[in-house]
Amino acid sequence: TVAQLKSLLDVVPSDGHAQVVDAFRYRLTNPHKGIGLMRVLAAETLGSLAGLDQDDGAVLARLRYLHYFCGVNATGRYHLDLRVPAGAVVFEHLLALNAWEVEWDKANARPDCSQTGNYQHFRNERRDGQSWRITTDTVFPVVGELHFDYVTGRRPRGAFPLDDKVCKQVTQWWLQYIAVSRGPEALAASVSSLRKVSHRLVLRSEQLRDFLGKVQDRGCRMELLYTLFSRVSDPDAIANTLFPNLLPPASAAKPRKPLFNSSEFSSALSVLGWLNLWSPLAADGRRYLLDLMEFEQRQVLRALLGVAAAEGGLET
Numbered sequence: 001t002v003a004q005l006k007s008l009l010d011v012v013p014s015d016g017h018a019q020v021v022d023a024f025r026y027r028l029t030n031p032h033k034g035i036g037l038m039r040v041l042a043a044e045t046l047g048s049l050a051g052l053d054q055d056d057g058a059v060l061a062r063l064r065y066l067h068y069f070c071g072v073n074a075t076g077r078y079h080l081d082l083r084v085p086a087g088a089v090v091f092e093h094l095l096a097l098n099a100w101e102v103e104w105d106k107a108n109a110r111p112d113c114s115q116t117g118n119y120q121h122f123r124n125e126r127r128d129g130q131s132w133r134i135t136t137d138t139v140f141p142v143v144g145e146l147h148f149d150y151v152t153g154r155r156p157r158g159a160f161p162l163d164d165k166v167c168k169q170v171t172q173w174w175l176q177y178i179a180v181s182r183g184p185e186a187l188a189a190s191v192s193s194l195r196k197v198s199h200r201l202v203l204r205s206e207q208l209r210d211f212l213g214k215v216q217d218r219g220c221r222m223e224l225l226y227t228l229f230s231r232v233s234d235p236d237a238i239a240n241t242l243f244p245n246l247l248p249p250a251s252a253a254k255p256r257k258p259l260f261n262s263s264e265f266s267s268a269l270s271v272l273g274w275l276n277l278w279s280p281l282a283a284d285g286r287r288y289l290l291d292l293m294e295f296e297q298r299q300v301l302r303a304l305l306g307v308a309a310a311e312g313g314l315e316t
Contacts, residue, residue, distance in 0.1 A: 205235075
């Protein structure tokens with residue numbers, strides 16, 4: 001239990017607290033009462049960052065994607081250098097994950113939510129600054145710098161979202177963590193640390209909105225959106241909850257404070273995609289400006305026409 005672990009920490013030297021908590025954190029029978037123990041791990045992480053010299057910092061930067069990579073929740077933006085083994089390992093894992101998800105989608109007749117109509121979960125791929133297309137038949141490149149986004153189709157099934165009280169405790173702890181972070185490197189490490197354990201979090205869209213609303217740094221807020229997007233238990237409500245000023249619902253009781261501006265909304269659409277962010281179950285009451293040269297936006301129009309036909313026809 002958490003109480004027993006705290007008693008153990010009382011007899012362990014302070015410089016060994018982080019190792020003890022790390023060893024027993026997955027063996028706790030009541031982990032919801034151990035939010036305070038995360039401060040021990042946070043202090044250890046910040047101390048490690050502060051003690052790095054320039055060379056060690058460069059090594060840490062090269063290992064970051066491998067160290068903080070979460071295959072269960074792989075949604076996010078990636079910049080990988082294939083000359084670095086850690087980057088190559090992450091890319092190889094993502095290729096295998098993408099191949100599995102593509103076949104799963106097809107076998108279960110799931111809708112094609114890809115960017116170009118090929119079922120792929122990679123988006124906006126570029127290699128050495130040039131446009132590139134990743135498919136299930138892609139030959140693993142030996143060298144090159146890759147920039148791409150990945151959106152997993154996996155959602156938490158049969159899992160209950162965090163209790164509101166526990167969610168507030170997690171939010172408060174993380175905000176305290178970033179409050180003592182200094183510099184962009186420490187801030188990026190704090191977001192990456194949350195990504196590492198994100199597969200253990202399940203949030204409602206309202207809880208995600210409350211969390212993001214407390215983050216002042218706008219770049220950090222966007223990265224948190226990408227990190228936690230696939231851990232929302234009610235994805236059909238995301239657009240109305242997070243972007244009410246840009247995708248206004250048909251009947252809103254009163255305007256809500258916007259979290260994102262139009263530029264950030266465009267970035268979210270680019271990284272996550274229309275078909276992952278938009279839902280036909282919350283499609284009414286809006287004006288649409290769609291580019292039918294784009295596969296995703298053609299699919300949105302097709303879905304809208306299907307909804308209109310099912311509800312009794314098109315209205316003029």
